[in-house]
Amino acid sequence: MKVFGTIFPFIESPEKNLKMGRLVANYEFLQALLKHGHFDAYHLFCLNTTHQQWTKEKVKEMDLPDSIKARVTLLTYAHLIERIKQENYHVFHLGGWGYFFSDLVYLRNRYAKNKFPITGLIHSLNAQITNVHALKVSWSPLLSYDTIICSSLAGQTAIKNVFSNLSKNLSSAMIPFKNHPRLEMVPLGIADHFFDAIPKTDSRHRLQLLSSGFFFLSMGRFSPTLKMDFYPLLLAFQELINNNNKQNIFLLLCGSGSPSEIKLLETMLRELNLTEQVRIFSNFDSSQKIHLYNAADAFISLSDNVQETFGLAVIEAQARGIPVIVSDWNGYRELVETDYNGYKIPTCWTSELLQEELADIMNFETMQLLMAQSTAVDLKELNTALEKLSGDPALCQRLGENGKKRSFEKYRWSIVIKQYEELWEKLFQESMKDPETGLELNPLRTDYSTVFTHYPTSFLAIDNLLKITARGKTVLSEKKLPPPLHRSVPLSYPGPAL
Helix, strand or coil, X not given: CCXXXXXXXXXXXXXXXXXXXXXXXXXXXXXXHHHHCCCCEEEEEECCHHHHHHHHHHHHHCCCCHHHHCCEEEEEHHHHHHHHHHXXXXXXXXXXXXXXXXXXXXXXXXXXXXXXXXEEECCCCCCCCHHHHHHHHHHCCCCCCCEEEECCHHHHHHHHHHHXXXXXXXXXXXXXXXXXXXXXXXXXXXXXXXXXCCCHHHHHHHCCCCCCCEEEEEECCCCCCCCCCCHHHHHHHHHHHHHHCCCCEEEEEEECCCHHHHHHHHHHHHHCCCXXXXXXXXXXXXXXXXXXXXXXXXXXXXXXXXXXXXXXXXXXXXXXXXXXXXXXXXXXXXXXXXXCCEEEECEEECCCCCCHHHHHHCCXXXXXXXXXXXXEECHHHHHXXXXXXXXXXXXXXXXXXXXXXXXXXXXXXXHHHHHHHHHHHHHHHHHHHCCCCCCCCCCCCCCHHHHCCCCCCCCCCCCCCCCCCHHHHXXXXXXXXXHHHHCCCCCCCCCCCC
């Protein structure tokens, strides 16, 4: 029996409208794995009963046959050690590489019936805690088949640099560097429905847009701190409109944002006299996303932020058959080939970041903004790309068709999950051929019972007699936790059927 395991299983929010890149990518990965994967069972270990309930509801909502949902077992962390003692897991895969990876390595080494591979995916690598995560991973007793999966070469290079810098800094402080983890590359994916044929006129009517005219689209968070500064794009778009008197060209700004971020965009539009040519779709329902892409004639994203490692919106736009204009930055550059499926706009960054030494004591968003504002895109090249696409329908069609072909061949979830399964099978076979052993005790684990041993009046003894109270009997009979504890979520016992 081939069993997949995970902890904190890819569902981080109960919201129906997931907007943040990692939340969307992890949820869609889980759905794609269940749809296209070939495991006999999926064991999803949730943080607690509240998280278990979220996950249960999300899996129920997925458009999957009941026969697939029946392979899913939801458990909580309370059952993790018992299960890894009993089951022959094929792999444990995590939706991240930092918070849980190293601790799971220790638990696997100490308790697992078989030393299964552990894999985890990178997302953003710009957090202040990234080096702490890297230190924990490097000091954990990794086995040769434990792997960090990178969605892009840019991300893979960045995490290599993280571990390289960590090794160098530790060595200079006479502290040994333990392990450099294995790195493999598998991209993110998109669902098949992104390729469905939808008349452009239908999408424009649905969104109350003009049926004629040329529409550029930008899709992403409205955050100059965590995504991009929209001002350079708006300056270039203003020049396109003013220099050519092209009043039939429009720009759709689509994404999630706080009231202050949306207000900043609106202020820019008024300042540049673009309120008639630019329309903002903020915090839209997820069902509108495919229609926003479909209504557009070209896509633009000028990310200037180090939080990006892949660029999911870029391949989503390509799947809809529209050309893309992106900054030559991060993982974006791997998704676009100039004059084949779009244009890459050159970027420039400073080699010495101001106040970098203050990063760990500075407000995180302030530091991210300083780094982003140290990045410039080539406005001349951007203007050229905007002119080319807005004035040449045949060029748009050619670039769009090329992008759709590439997206279909490389980034559909069915293809990506196959790559994951091939990698997991290779790692599993390695684990079977060479069953290694590793350190079982985690030196970084907090030993609460020792640290706080002086706190209680007394400790429970082996000969103490415990008696269930009336309230306890109510909890058992109603299967419901007391109100102060349960957060309005019914108690779910391990392994509910889905």
